[in-house]
Amino acid sequence: MITVKELTKRYARNVAVDHISFEVQKGQIVGFLGPNGAGKTTTMRMLTCFLPPTAGTAMVAGFDVLEAPLEVKKRIGYLPESPPLYPEMETGEYLAFVGKLKGLSGAELCKQVDYVCDRCAIADVKNKLLGKLSKGYRQRVGLAQAIIHNPDVLILDEPTAGLDPKQINETRDLIKSLAGNHTIILSTHILPEVEQTCEQVIIINKGKLVATDSVHNLQNRARGAETMFVEIGGRNSNLESSIVQNRLSTVNGVSRVQFKTSHGNRSVFEVESQKGFVRGDLARAIVEAGWDLNELRPTAMSLEEIFLQLTKSDAAPAEEPVAQGVA
Amino acid sequence: MRNILTIYWKEIRSYFVSPIAYILLTMFALIFGFFFWNALGYFVLMGMEEQMRGQAFPMNLNEQIIRPLLSNASVIGLFFIPMITMRLFAEEKRSGTIELLATSPVRDIEVIIGKWLAALSLYACMLLFTAINFAFLFKYGNPDWKPLAIGYLGLLLQAGGLLAIGTFISTLTKNQIIAGAATFGVCLMLWVLEWVSGYETATWAQVLAYMSVITHFQSFAKGVLEIKDAIFYLTVIFLGLFFTSRSMESLRWRS
Numbered sequence: 001m002i003t004v005k006e007l008t009k010r011y012a013r014n015v016a017v018d019h020i021s022f023e024v025q026k027g028q029i030v031g032f033l034g035p036n037g038a039g040k041t042t043t044m045r046m047l048t049c050f051l052p053p054t055a056g057t058a059m060v061a062g063f064d065v066l067e068a069p070l071e072v073k074k075r076i077g078y079l080p081e082s083p084p085l086y087p088e089m090e091t092g093e094y095l096a097f098v099g100k101l102k103g104l105s106g107a108e109l110c111k112q113v114d115y116v117c118d119r120c121a122i123a124d125v126k127n128k129l130l131g132k133l134s135k136g137y138r139q140r141v142g143l144a145q146a147i148i149h150n151p152d153v154l155i156l157d158e159p160t161a162g163l164d165p166k167q168i169n170e171t172r173d174l175i176k177s178l179a180g181n182h183t184i185i186l187s188t189h190i191l192p193e194v195e196q197t198c199e200q201v202i203i204i205n206k207g208k209l210v211a212t213d214s215v216h217n218l219q220n221r222a223r224g225a226e227t228m229f230v231e232i233g234g235r236n237s238n239l240e241s242s243i244v245q246n247r248l249s250t251v252n253g254v255s256r257v258q259f260k261t262s263h264g265n266r267s268v269f270e271v272e273s274q275k276g277f278v279r280g281d282l283a284r285a286i287v288e289a290g291w292d293l294n295e296l297r298p299t300a301m302s303l304e305e306i307f308l309q310l311t312k313s314d315a316a317p318a319e320e321p322v323a324q325g326v327a
Numbered sequence: 328m329r330n331i332l333t334i335y336w337k338e339i340r341s342y343f344v345s346p347i348a349y350i351l352l353t354m355f356a357l358i359f360g361f362f363f364w365n366a367l368g369y370f371v372l373m374g375m376e377e378q379m380r381g382q383a384f385p386m387n388l389n390e391q392i393i394r395p396l397l398s399n400a401s402v403i404g405l406f407f408i409p410m411i412t413m414r415l416f417a418e419e420k421r422s423g424t425i426e427l428l429a430t431s432p433v434r435d436i437e438v439i440i441g442k443w444l445a446a447l448s449l450y451a452c453m454l455l456f457t458a459i460n461f462a463f464l465f466k467y468g469n470p471d472w473k474p475l476a477i478g479y480l481g482l483l484l485q486a487g488g489l490l491a492i493g494t495f496i497s498t499l500t501k502n503q504i505i506a507g508a509a510t511f512g513v514c515l516m517l518w519v520l521e522w523v524s525g526y527e528t529a530t531w532a533q534v535l536a537y538m539s540v541i542t543h544f545q546s547f548a549k550g551v552l553e554i555k556d557a558i559f560y561l562t563v564i565f566l567g568l569f570f571t572s573r574s575m576e577s578l579r580w581r582s
C-alpha cells in the first residue's frame with residue numbers, strides 16, 4: 001500500500017530524513033517510532049504531499065506523491081500533530097466542510113458525517129463550537145475528519161499526545177478498530193503504545209532508519225538470550241541458595257544463574273538460557289530435586305529496552321541488521 | 328469549481344460568524360455616511376447661495392456629490408482592505424489548518440480563488456451599505472445612474488487588485504498583524520505613488536504614477552469606462568493571485 005524508497009528531506013542546514021526505505025502492506029497498523037525530532041513528522045508530511053521530498057520516491061496506493069499528488073490526497077486521511085480545527089465552526093459543519101473538500105457530496109456526505117460521529121463518539125458534541133471542545137474531543141474530531149472519506153491509508157501523527165490515560169485507551173481502541181479497512185501509520189514516541197496497537201514497527205532516529213520489523217520479531221531479536229524469573233520454595237526446610245544455584249546451572253541450555261533475593265524459605269533466581277524452551281527441563285529439575293516451583297516466567301524485554309538499545313549509541317545500527325523490508 | 332465554492336462559503340461563514348464582518352461593515356458605513364452627509368450639506372449650501380444670487384449655476388448631483396464620494400470611497404477602502412485580507416492565510420498557518428487544506432485533494436489555486444472571492448464579497452457588502460446613501464439622491468433628485476454603476480464597478484476592480492495583493496502578503500507570514508501592517512503599507516504606497524507626477528515629468532515618475540491605483544480610478548469616478556484602466560486592475564488581480572499561488576508552492580519547498 002505504501003512504498004517508500006530512499007526518501008530524503010534536506011533543509012538548508014540539516015538532513016531531517018535520510019534515505020529511508022520501507023514498505024507497508026494493506027490493512028496493517030504500523031507504528032512509526034522515534035525520539036522527538038527524529039524525522040517522524042517530516043516523513044509523514046512527505047507521504048501526505050504536504051512537503052515534497054528532496055530525493056527518493058514515495059508511493060501511496062500506487063501513486064507517486066510528486067507526480068500524482070491529487071490522487072494520493074484522495075486516498076489519504078491525515079491527522080496532524082495538532083488537529084486542524086477551525087474554532088469558530090461547529091463539529092457537524094466542520095466535518096461536512098472537510099467531507100466536501102475530500103470530494104463527498106449530497107446524501108453520501110450526510111451519511112459519512114453521521115457515520116464518523118458515531119464511530120468516534122462525538123455525536124453528542126455535533127452542535128458545539130470546536131473552539132469550546134476539550135482536548136479529548138478535539139483529538140477525536142481530528143480523527144473523524146481523517147476518516148470521513150473512508151481513505152485507504154490513514155496517517156496519524158501522535159494521535160494520543162496530550163490525552164489523559166482513559167482517553168488514550170479509547171483512542172487506541174478506536175485506531176485498532178479502524179485497522180482492516182484502512183492501512184494505518186501512526187507515529188509516537190510512547191513505546192507501550194506501539195506494543196499495544198501496532199503489528200509492525202518502524203524505528204527511526206536522527207532521520208535514519210534504525211529497524212523495521214514486526215513487534216514480536218523485534219522483541220525476539222533484541223532479546224537474543226531468554227531471561228527467566230524463577231521462584232523456588234523449599235518444601236520442608238529452608239533453601240540453601242548455593243545448592244539450588246548449582247543444580248540449576250547443570251540444566252541443559254542454561255548459561256547463567258543469578259541469585260536475587262530470598263524471603264523465608266522462598267528464593268528468587270534469574271536464569272539466562274542460550275537456546276529457547278529450557279523451561280520444561282528447568283521445571284522438571286526443580287521438582288525432581290524436591291523443591292516447589294512457585295513461579296517461572298520469561299522476562300520479555302520491553303520495546304523500551306529494545307528502543308534504547310537500538311538508538312542509544314552510534315555503533316548500534318552497525319551491530320543490528322538494519323532495514324529489512326517489512327514482510 | 329465545486330472546491331472553490333466550498334472554500335468560499337467557509338470563508339464567508341468565518342467572516343460573518345466572527346465580529347470581523349460586522350465591525351468592518353459598521354465602520355465603513357459610518358465613515359462613508361459622514362462623508363456623504365458633509366458632501367450633501369455643502370451641496371445644499373451652494374444651491375441656496377446660487378438661488379440668493381439669482382444665478383442659474385448648473386447644479387449636478389453626479390458631478391458634485393457622486394463623483395467626489397466615489398473617490399472618497401476608494402480611499403477609505405484602502406484602509407479597510409488589510410483588515411479583510413490579513414487573516415486569510417496567516418490564520419490558517421498559525422492554527423495549522425493549512426495542513427488540512429494542503430493535504431486535501433484540492434488545488435492551491437482553488438483555495439486561493441475561493442478565499443479571494445470571499446474577501447471581495449465582503450468588500451461588496453460594504454459597498455452595498457454606501458448604496459443606501461445614494462438611494463436618497465435618487466429619491467429626492469434625479470442623478471444619472473450609469474456613471475454611478477461604472478463607479479461601483481471601478482471600486483470593485485480596484486478592491487479586487489488590492490485584495491489580491493493582501494492575499495499574497497497573508498501567505499508570507501503566520502502573524503496576522505504583520506500581514507495587515509504590510510498590506511496597509513503597500514496599499515498606502517500604491518495610493519501616494521501618484522503624487523510624484525505633481526512635480527516631476529520624467530519617465531520614471533510617469534511609470535510610478537501609472538502604478539498608482541488611484542490614477543486609474545479617476546476615469547471610473549467620472550463614470551467613464553476606460554478599457555485600459557480596467558485592464559490595469561485586472562492585471563493587478565491576476566498578478567496578485569499568481570504570486571499567491573507561487574508563494575503557496577514555495578511554502579512547501581521552504582518550510
